[in-house]
Amino acid sequence: MIDAHTQIYGVIGNPVKHSLSPIIHNGIFQRLGLNAVYLAFEVNDLRKAIDGLRGLGLLGLSVTIPFKTEVISFLEELDELAGKIQAVNTLVNERGKIVGFNTDWIGAVQALKGKINLAGKRVFLLGAGGAARAIGFGLKKESAEIFIFNRSQEKGEKLAKELGAVYLPEFPSLKDIFPELIINATSVGMAPLVHQSPLPADLLQEGMIVMDIVYHPWHTKLLREAKLRGCQTIDGLEMLARQAAAQTEIWIGHKPDIALIKEDLQKALTQPSLPSPDYWRIRNDRDQTTT
């Protein structure tokens, strides 16, 4: 029951009505029997939102687009890897001192570690946006050997340089690099353009591990083709669930059950009203105009 002791957490972003974070975190709080709620705040003025976090004494917030980088300038303390990624998705209010973390890389690395020891493994990373940066720095931390391709070459080259990775200027023949792991960190395949895949199916070889960050739908064309070709697959819900679980650990020191978070997410994504189709359309339109 909500009462005078209820703790408020939430996500700040814009747009934010599509966010699955309230479903994830309220599910976690309920299973733990915590007197806490998690809300979505559509923010226009980030400075005022951070003042609100301090002023109201909230204990923690998630941060999503478009504020993950901008928010860094409002923090008292920044986690080292979040600083390298230049993106923060988690805020903790330590008695008025706001500390920023990035749990996207943790979600990705934990999802991968369930299937593969990353040290020395050859990884083909597709994309150079926010998600690819977080995953790339996670892979580097785990000493993987990274090969990057991105639609916009300049952005891809910049990320490759930061990661000490190899940039592949043309869409590669994967026979040349023999990756053990392929990660799609682009938005290709996201609803409503579910018939798209970021790479031709004939590049997928039996035994490879293929991870997709796209979670709407979670059975993407890439993952369906990978399974047909004998690859092991990791879906986008895995990373989404694990980055949220890492937030719970930061906020309240508890490791929630990943399988139960994924169940909640699958239920939410199969309800036609959640998330709003408008959001996915806006995202796909935006991604297509970034060429």
Ligand code: ATR
């Ligand atoms: P996110 O925060 O989810 O990573 P982002 O920062 O906008 O979102 O990055 C989106 C990524 O998907 C980028 O690597 C983008 O490529 P560009 O850097 O060339 O924009 C990639 N992407 C989006 N739509 C794409 C498409 N149709 N084909 C290839 N890559 C695409």
